Amino acid sequence: MGWVFASAISKGAIHQESEPCQDAASVVTFWSNGQEGLLAVVSDGAGSAKLSHLGSQRVVEVFVNSVLALVSGENSHESRCGLDSSDASLILHLVQQVIHNLASELKIDILDLSSTLVGLVILNEYAFVMQVGDGAVALFNGSEWVVPVWPQNGEFVNETTFVTSQDASHLMKVKILRGEFEGAIAFTDGLQYLVLDHQKQQVHQPFFQSVWEKVPKSEGWHQGLASWLDSILKSEPVTNKTDDDTTLVVARRWP
Amino acid sequence: MKEEFSFEPLGEDMFRNPERRCPVILLLDTSGSMATAMNMVNLGIQDMKNQLMTDPLACQRVEVAIITFGPVVLAQDFVTVDQWVPPRLAASGNTPIGEALTFAINQLNLRKAAYREAGIPYYRPWIWLVTDGAPTDAWRPAALQAKAESAAGGIELFTVGTDYADFNVLREISEPRAPVRLREARYREMFVWLSQSLKPVSTSRPGSPLTLEPPSDWGKIES
Numbered sequence: 001m002g003w004v005f006a007s008a009i010s011k012g013a014i015h016q017e018s019e020p021c022q023d024a025a026s027v028v029t030f031w032s033n034g035q036e037g038l039l040a041v042v043s044d045g046a047g048s049a050k051l052s053h054l055g056s057q058r059v060v061e062v063f064v065n066s067v068l069a070l071v072s073g074e075n076s077h078e079s080r081c082g083l084d085s086s087d088a089s090l091i092l093h094l095v096q097q098v099i100h101n102l103a104s105e106l107k108i109d110i111l112d113l114s115s116t117l118v119g120l121v122i123l124n125e126y127a128f129v130m131q132v133g134d135g136a137v138a139l140f141n142g143s144e145w146v147v148p149v150w151p152q153n154g155e156f157v158n159e160t161t162f163v164t165s166q167d168a169s170h171l172m173k174v175k176i177l178r179g180e181f182e183g184a185i186a187f188t189d190g191l192q193y194l195v196l197d198h199q200k201q202q203v204h205q206p207f208f209q210s211v212w213e214k215v216p217k218s219e220g221w222h223q224g225l226a227s228w229l230d231s232i233l234k235s236e237p238v239t240n241k242t243d244d245d246t247t248l249v250v251a252r253r254w255p
Numbered sequence: 256m257k258e259e260f261s262f263e264p265l266g267e268d269m270f271r272n273p274e275r276r277c278p279v280i281l282l283l284d285t286s287g288s289m290a291t292a293m294n295m296v297n298l299g300i301q302d303m304k305n306q307l308m309t310d311p312l313a314c315q316r317v318e319v320a321i322i323t324f325g326p327v328v329l330a331q332d333f334v335t336v337d338q339w340v341p342p343r344l345a346a347s348g349n350t351p352i353g354e355a356l357t358f359a360i361n362q363l364n365l366r367k368a369a370y371r372e373a374g375i376p377y378y379r380p381w382i383w384l385v386t387d388g389a390p391t392d393a394w395r396p397a398a399l400q401a402k403a404e405s406a407a408g409g410i411e412l413f414t415v416g417t418d419y420a421d422f423n424v425l426r427e428i429s430e431p432r433a434p435v436r437l438r439e440a441r442y443r444e445m446f447v448w449l450s451q452s453l454k455p456v457s458t459s460r461p462g463s464p465l466t467l468e469p470p471s472d473w474g475k476i477e478s
Contacts, residue, residue: 158463
């Protein structure tokens, strides 16, 4: 069977009615060298930056387009399998370029488009994660959940790195994992303190387990799953604990 | 392929309780000369608690400690606002601002170490220093320490003085932030402003700058 996937984004109570949600996300499958791969990305626009929803949308677009251009379809080289750290640098560079152009076009400061990036690619026996800032993706290897890159916050909870930060390329984390992964759950920082145990630096099992077992045996985008994820993000157990935007992406391939 | 799909959201116990803390030290001059103002200070502290209690997130995240001088005493160890029973402060003694400031910075560092140990994320701590006089001790080493902490982004330090305070000293301590001159013993308005300012801080997200309302109701910035 192929991948079943869905995502949901919910605007946090911190925003006024008229303000946009600053999170963005995408999840798609693609074909590369005869295998079906999965790509997921989440991005959180900075709380302060007025137009950061445009920033996070661009981050997501550029990541999706770059990954597809690099590994999918006819363009992918025969020997090419997955991405490496130089691809991650290239993608970050493209993201920065696009954000820079958008800032000049809108005549705004580049910092107004401050956004994070958590990007994931899964192929057979392979996973690639690139990350700038907070939020995270957890992968399931069939027996346990691994978080290849822990959310990058500063000493203080309201500090992180953005793709627009001067030292972003230096602080970006790239992890390439060998092994078979059944799937992944990605989320932005609005949810990270609810689903990660920061003291033990591991996932909060009850959440991951209960989401994982509900993923239907199906293929492609699953609207039922998406609606359920949306209802989770809008439910009181979440909204009582965070007033930030929340994003949840779930993808699983059944054997 | 259609299957039955449950739309029940997840229960409370499926999530961690995301504790986080926003530590604040009230560093209050309770020297003898403050005697007539103490009633206002005590009422102001009570106002601060009441104000913060109206914000469900702030009252779980803002953690207050009170250090009085002199002599330097930890009158109230760190406690979240929802558990806070403000002590009643009385005035006596001299004005060892230097010792008080060093003690406050040390208390904050201990607190941060405790947060890290417990895996509790935290916001940049605040020190709120109020005095009606001039230091009676060697304050310069403490001022240098405070300045270094502020410059490194480790603390947000605010100083407030009455008309009899030494603003040159306060300016040196709180640099680059200017001290505020309290208008006519408006301690209560000051504490209300402090609580209003802490509310957005305790829910701020990455990239949010610290934005403060002008203190015009209760003070004048001595730039």
